[in-house]
Amino acid sequence: MLSMILAMDKERGIGKENKLLWHIPEDLQYFKKLTSSRTVIMGRKTFESIGKPLPNRTNIILTRNTSYKAEGCLMYHSIDDILSEIVEPGGKRETFIIGGEEVYRLFLPHADRLYVTQVNAVFDADTFFPEISKEEWERTSKKKGSRDTPYEYYFEVYERKGRRYESADTGQHNKRSTTEYVC
Numbered sequence: 789m790l791s792m793i794l795a796m797d798k799e800r801g802i803g804k805e806n807k808l809l810w811h812i813p814e815d816l817q818y819f820k821k822l823t824s825s826r827t828v829i830m831g832r833k834t835f836e837s838i839g840k841p842l843p844n845r846t847n848i849i850l851t852r853n854t855s856y857k858a859e860g861c862l863m864y865h866s867i868d869d870i871l872s873e874i875v876e877p878g879g880k881r882e883t884f885i886i887g888g889e890e891v892y893r894l895f896l897p898h899a900d901r902l903y904v905t906q907v908n909a910v911f912d913a914d915t916f917f918p919e920i921s922k923e924e925w926e927r928t929s930k931k932k933g934s935r936d937t938p939y940e941y942y943f944e945v946y947e948r949k950g951r952r953y954e955s956a957d958t959g960q961h962n963k964r965s966t967t968e969y970v971c
C-alpha cells in the first residue's frame with residue numbers, strides 16, 4: 789500500500805527555500821518510527837534538502853535527469869515505473885511518499901493513507917500540500933503532540949474512503965533522531 793507522510797501548517801504550507809518550516813523533535817521521531825525499514829520515495833529537491841540517504845530505509849529519488857546519481861539511493865524517472873515496480877498494491881507493507889510538494893501532488897491520487905502532522909500556526913511557506921478532499925478521505929485518528937513547542941501540533945491519520953487497511957501503528961517512541969531533518 790502507498791502512504792504519504794508530511795507535516796503542514798494551517799494553510800497547508802510544508803516548506804520554504806527547500807527547507808522545513810519548523811523543528812519538532814517529536815515529529816521527526818514519529819517519521820523515523822513509521823518509515824524505518826520501509827521504502828521512502830522523494831523528489832530530487834527534497835533529497836537535496838535532506839542531503840543524504842535516510843538510514844535503514846530504501847531511498848528512492850524521483851528526477852527527470854537520467855544522469856543524476858546519489859550514493860545509497862535508487863533513481864527513478866517516472867511515476868509509472870515506481871507504481872508498477874515498487875508499490876505493492878493492496879499489500880499491507882507500506883511504501884512512503886515523503887515529499888515535497890511536486891511529488892505529493894503527483895502521488896496523492898494513488899495514495900491509500902496519509903500521515904499528517906498538522907501544525908496549528910501559519911508560516912511563510914513557498915511549497916504546499918494539496919487539499920485533502922473530504923469526499924475522498926476520512927480522518928481516522930487525531931492525537932495531540934505532547935512536547936513543548938510555541939505552537940500546538942496534532943498527529944492525524946487519513947484513510948482513503950472505501951479502501952481501509954489494518955490500523956496504522958502511530959505509537960510514539962522516545963529515541964532522539966540525530967540530525968536536524970530526520971535519520
Ligand SMILES: NC(=O)c1ccc[n+]([C@@H]2O[C@H](COP(=O)([O-])OP(=O)(O)OC[C@H]3O[C@@H](n4cnc5c(N)ncnc54)[C@H](OP(=O)(O)O)[C@@H]3O)[C@@H](O)[C@H]2O)c1
Pocket residue numbers: 793794795796801802803804805806807808809830831832833834835837850851852853856864865866867886887888889890891892894915
Ligand atoms: N513538511 C513536510 O512534511 C515536507 C516533507 C518533504 C519536503 N518538504 C519540503 O518541500 C519542499 C520541496 O518540494 P518541491 O515541490 O520543491 O520539490 P520535490 O517534490 O521534493 O522535488 C521536485 C523534483 O522532483 C522531480 N520530479 C517531479 N515530478 C517528476 C516527474 N513526473 N517525473 C520525474 N521527476 C519528477 C524533479 O526533479 P529534477 O528537477 O531533478 O528533474 C523535480 O524538480 C522543501 O521546502 C522541503 O523542505 C516538506
